[in-house]
Amino acid sequence: MIVLNGTGVFGGIAFGRLSFFQRNECKIRRRHVEDINRELSRFEKAKHTAVAQLQTLYEMALQEMGENHAMIFRIHQMMLEDPDFCKTVESIIKTRQVNAEFAVSETENHFRRMFSAMEDSYMRERAADVKDVSDRVLGILADSTGTARRYDEPVIVAADDLAPSETVQLDKSKVLAFVTRLGSQTSHTAILSRTRNIPAVIGLGDALKEEYNGRPAVVDGFSGRIYIEPDESTTAAMEQKKRKEEEKRSLLEQLKGLDNVTRDGRRILVCANISSESDVEAALQNDAQGVGLFRSEFLYLDREDYPSEEEQFRVYRSVAEKMAGKRVVIRTLDIGADKRSGYFGLPSEENPAMGYRAIRICLTRPDLFKTQLRAVYRASAFGNVAVLFPMVISVQEVRRAKTLAAQVRQELRKEGVPFSKKVELGVMIETPAAAVICDLLAREVDFFSIGTNDLIQYTLALDRQNRRLDPFYDPHHPAVLRLIRYVVERARQAGIWVSVCGELGADLSLTEAFLRMRLDELSVSPPCILALRKKIRETDLSKG
């Protein structure tokens, strides 16, 4: 058995034989020509044919992958019709008295170099587009018909990388998986893999050898591994993984689009916890009814300096737009404790979990806080956005946070910057103090979100990072459950909505209890959403 490591693009397991993608690479020879006009008209004709072919590909891609991805063929058309490109080809034919093939190939090299030299990695990859376009013209000049490749049986397609036109022309029913030597998350193979749910492993490098052609293999798109001639135990493990995945997917298919409602008609919102912009895709795939917790810390971590208002605005806006009117609760900066970043200049603390963190930082550094609030309010013009304040222990803190929010609104109004007037403000209930005075906090805000992870840690005085405490850890401790019940009851009395957004939200043994409390929302990580929906739909509160 041979094991190769790459990057998984789309999760999924595929069993099959490896088949290397064959191209009709034509060798380009430089020929001296006497009849320059003949070469010019050959190029002109080939160009027209290529543009017409690209039109067909565009229409195919539009059907298969949508306008967004089909656009690449329009761009290929533009490249071919770009006067810069055409004039270069024509001038090489004229000045050097060479054949059209050689002139196209020279021009291709020139434009590829231009892209390869660019700083932006996305742009660098566009060199592949130049090659794809030029190869098409060269193929037409050589009179080789670019027909779709056909496989007799489904295979794992192996290649250096696949050009957009190649991926579109492949018969997808015969493709079990893609494995490539090159490629990145923005390459066409990766895009196709994600849009068509075909497992793929890219970036395998030279370890993917042509001699493996025809050998049986297993592709694990989750781990980014491929096993060539897998042994029995690997095959068995992969078969099991595949079965589990299929079960999950069929559950997803069955439950997608259904309501989160119990047998006796009690409804509850099930939303997603996300930590970055890219998690939105998973939230939508799993049918989240909103984002119940958007941890904004990722914007601040792993970097050298504070993120600008503009940068934050773009991210919040993008998430709000993608959620298309569904509520997105943005938790303001929760840095400190175990999440730290050098440029904040935070002093080291004896007991960081109880130290200078979250709202405590925000209230002592209002400039920092207001930058974030401005970004959130600006994003509110593009979707349904709410703000959640973390680590609150007093009414005073909430009032100060609200005052800063009011200042931000006033500034924006003065500057004529649009924002929604319906941005709800909420408090995270994650300290015992906040839970116990929640009736007072409820008068100040529009909603509560119960953060069970910290609430358990602070209520039980038990550090979750300390493995030796595991035997003492009881997430169902009556003290915790009583606090949650108390918070939900008080929120209902005050007429504000309340959500549970910690790990307990996904704990199926508590789902019925949460439903009985008349909790408004559960917010969990995206892969847990549909399992939770299943549980809710099986529950009957009229019994027992």
Place this chain on the structure above:
Amino acid sequence: MKEFTYVVTDPEGIHARPAGLLVKQANRFQSRITLHKEGKTADAKRIFAVMRLAVETGQPIVVTVEGEDEETAAAAMEAFLKANL
């Protein structure tokens, strides 16, 4: 001649797809439409030129429009940029 400045807010800047849309839009008009960034210029009707300009998010570009239909072209280009980039 008409001129206006626009700051690109699309997180990915003017990469391939929006560049394609921009070129398509620019080609609807007679006027000569030029993008200026940090001393470099690009003919907005040519895909390679626009892509080579490599405009990133947060960067301001100056757009100049010159020709018979410059009034409508400038207004349309500005609206296009606001809506797409």
